[in-house]
Amino acid sequence: MQKLRILHVFRAPLGGLFRHVVDVARGQSERGHEVGIFCDSTTGGTRGDAALASLAPELALGVTRVPMRRLPHPLDAAAVAKLTWLYGRTRPHVLHGHGSKGGAFARLATHPALDRTTVRAYTPHGGSFNYRPGTLAHRLYMGVETLLARRTDVFLFESGYVKGRFDSFVGETKALSRIVHNGIEEAEFEPLERPPDPFDLVYIGELREAKGVDTLIDALATIRKENDLRLTLLAVGSGPSEAEFKARARASGVWDSIAFVPPQPIRTALSRGRVMVIPSKAESLPYVILEAAAAGQPLVSTNVGGIREIFGPYADELIPAGDPALLAAKILQAVREPEEARQRKAAALRQFVHAGFRIDRMVDGVMAGYADARIARGLGPTR
DSSP states (O other): OOOOEEEEEOSOSSHHHHHHHHHHHHHHHHTTOEEEEEEESSSSHHHHHHHHHHHGGGOTTEEEEEOOOSSOOTTHHHHHHHHHHHHHHHOOSEEEEEHHHHHHHHHHOOOTTHHHHOEEEEEOOSGGGGSOTTSHHHHHHHHHHHHHHTTOSEEEESOHHHHHHHHHHTOOOSSEEEEOOOOBOGGGGSOOOOOSSOEEEEEESOOSGGGTHHHHHHHHHHHHHHHOOOOOEEEEOOOTTHHHHHHHHHHHTOGGGEEEEOOOOHHHHHHTEEEEEEOOSSOSSOHHHHHHHHTTOOEEEBOOTTHHHHHGGGGGGOBOSSOHHHHHHHHHHHHHSOHHHHHHHHHHHHHHHHHHOBHHHHHHHHHHHHHHHHHHTTSOOOO
């Protein structure tokens, strides 16, 4: 096996994208490759800093952080220049961009050796492909994606959903494309230990409009009004819409049944609720659902993005997004279902996820994508 030098480029060291990069980078390092990370220095907070510090000893090419903005900005030129400098110093065999910003930087970097000896990989993680079709932002970003596709050797889509969006709005390219699903660790398939009096429901995720927490609050209000039933909800997370959601809970008359708490380790949060609710209006292939399914947590979820790929043969359990009445009915069905039936469904989904969404399979898929791209470029196979 040829040892590769691999540089991962992305913006924010937080969320599912960050977890994906950390897991892939660690897996590649364990296989003997020299790996590095290039990311933003202004986001991630103490949790991101700690995660990078923990990973750094395993990264032969180190961790390089520079300021990056979420949206396009004139200062992006400075970040691309720094990445180009880093490329010249480390000469990676693979430049792997993640997310819209990381993908743009990895493909905009220019160096005499880049087009001769380096393959450029791109994993969108939703990003610009989650903009609503027909909007000005969507048209602009798809135009950029079309241009940058010409400087891409291999697309490593984390879901069939995002690949479908790419095919619809960018179209055919000369680049290779593969679907490499996110994967999780074996330890995450261990059963949960629950406290004696858990909440009826738990939500885990960002507090922003796209996550559908407003729909969940309205569903709880509907259940209380129409069924005289007070269901308790643990809402774990933070985000730009936190104040708005709290105000909505007060106005809807369900403030007394919702506990808003900051982010915490996911298995701890999962164990505190009988049923997890994912009311999202937009997703790619969310880790939080993989982690919940692996832990055997009963789930109520909307049918958006790549979620149906996680549910596989059980996708008929999913419901459309943005409908409080439908979500209320599904929640009622779940909480009234006998515990044995709930656990049987959860166990079946756990088995399906274990078969197809493991870290070893994810790292294998990424490395196979690199190898195919190198063969296509005449640079020789690697695994």
